[in-house]
Amino acid sequence: MKLSVTGRATAAAVVAAVTLLTTSSIAGAAPARVAAAPNIPVANVKAHLAQLQSIATANGGNRAHGRTGYKASLDYVQAKLNAAGFTTTVQQFTSGGRTGYNLIADWPGGDTGQVVMAGSHLDSVTAGAGINDNGSGSAAVLEAALAVSRAQYQPTKHLRFAWWGAEELGMVGSRYYVSRLSTTDRSRISGYLNFDMIGSPNPGYFVYDDDPTIEKTFQAYYAGIGVSTEIETEGDGRSDHAPFDSAGIPVGGLFSGADYIKTAAQAAKWGGTAGLAFDRCYHSSCDTTSNINDTALDRNSDALAYAVWELSS
Numbered sequence: 174m175k176l177s178v179t180g181r182a183t184a185a186a187v188v189a190a191v192t193l194l195t196t197s198s199i200a201g202a203a204p205a206r207v208a209a210a211p212n213i214p215v216a217n218v219k220a221h222l223a224q225l226q227s228i229a230t231a232n233g234g235n236r237a238h239g240r241t242g243y244k245a246s247l248d249y250v251q252a253k254l255n256a257a258g259f260t261t262t263v264q265q266f267t268s269g270g271r272t273g274y275n276l277i278a279d280w281p282g283g284d285t286g287q288v289v290m291a292g293s294h295l296d297s298v299t300a301g302a303g304i305n306d307n308g309s310g311s312a313a314v315l316e317a318a319l320a321v322s323r324a325q326y327q328p329t330k331h332l333r334f335a336w337w338g339a340e341e342l343g344m345v346g347s348r349y350y351v352s353r354l355s356t357t358d359r360s361r362i363s364g365y366l367n368f369d370m371i372g373s374p375n376p377g378y379f380v381y382d383d384d385p386t387i388e389k390t391f392q393a394y395y396a397g398i399g400v401s402t403e404i405e406t407e408g409d410g411r412s413d414h415a416p417f418d419s420a421g422i423p424v425g426g427l428f429s430g431a432d433y434i435k436t437a438a439q440a441a442k443w444g445g446t447a448g449l450a451f452d453r454c455y456h457s458s459c460d461t462t463s464n465i466n467d468t469a470l471d472r473n474s475d476a477l478a479y480a481v482w483e484l485s486s
C-alpha cells in the first residue's frame with residue numbers, strides 16, 4: 174500500500190513559495206494559504222529531554238517498563254498534550270507480569286478515514302535514563318504535536334501521535350496497539366512514522382526504506398538543507414514501525430544510529446568520528462542528556478514536523 178500525497182518538491186521550495194506569498198500580500202493580493210511546516214525549536218526538545226532525565230534520576234536511574242520512571246514519563250507527556258488541546262488515551266497492557274502503557278493523542282479534526290500517525294517508544298532499558306534511546310524520538314514527537322497546536326494546524330487528514338510502552342521488551346506496546354485495531358480502523362491509517370534514536374552523539378542520517386512516499390518526503394527535507402542521507406539498515410524491523418508494517422500499513426521513519434560503527438566515508442560526509450559507534454552509550458548507563466548531538470536532534474525534529482505537515486495536508 175502506498176501513501177498518496179500532493180507533494181511539493183523540497184523544503185526550500187516551500188520556503189520560496191511562502192516568500193512569494195508574503196510579497197504578493199504586501200502588494201495587496203488575496204493571501205493564499207500554504208501550510209508550511211514550522212521549524213521546531215531544538216531548545217524545546219532539549220527541555221523535554223532534561224525533564225525525562227530528571228524523571229529517571231528521581232526513579233532509580235531509568236524509565237523502564239514496569240518501573241515508576243516509565244509512568245512518570247507518560248504523565249509528563251500526557252499533561253503537555255492535554256494542556257495543548259489533544260484528546261489523549263492511555264492504553265494498558267501487561268508484559269512480564271507488569272502493567273505497561275501506551276499514550277495516544279488525537280488532534281481534533283481532519284478526515285478520520287485518513288489518519289497520519291507519528292510515534293516513538295517512551296520506555297528505556299533498565300541500565301539507564303534512555304535519553305537518546307528513546308527520549309530523543311519521544312521529545313521530538315511531543316514538540317511536533319505541540320507545534321501543531323501552536324499553529325492550530327487543520328490538515329485535510331487526521332493527526333494522531335503515539336508513545337509506546339515496552340518497546341525494549343520486543344515492541345510489546347506497539348504490537349498490542351496494532352493487534353487491537355479493528356480491520357476498519359487499521360485501513361484508516363494512511364501512514365505510520367517512527368522515531369527511535371534521532372539524536373545519536375556520533376550521528377548518521379538514516380531514512381527508513383519502506384513506503385516510498387514517506388521515504389521521499391524525508392529525503393526531500395534533507396535535500397532542502399543539503400544533508401545527504403542513507404537507507405536505514407541497522408536491524409530493519411527493530412522498532413515500533415514493524416507491527417504496523419506487518420499489518421500492511423505504510424511506514425517510514427528516521428534514525429541516527431545505535432551500536433554500528435561509523436565508516437570513514439560516513440565521517441567524511443557527516444562529520445563525527447570514524448571507527449566509533451554512532452551511539453557508544455547505546456543501552457548503557459551513559460545514555461544521559463550528555464549523549465545527544467544537538468544538530469542531529471534539531472535536523473531530525475524539523476524533518477519530523479515537515480513530514481507530518483506534508484503527509485497530512
Ligand code: TRP
Nearest residue numbers: 306369407408409411412428431
Ligand atoms: N529499537 C532499538 C532499541 O530501541 C534501536 C534500533 C536498532 C533501531 N536498530 C534500529 C531503531 C533501526 C530504529 C531503526 O533498542
Ligand code: ZN
Nearest residue numbers: 298306341456
Ligand atoms: Zn533501545
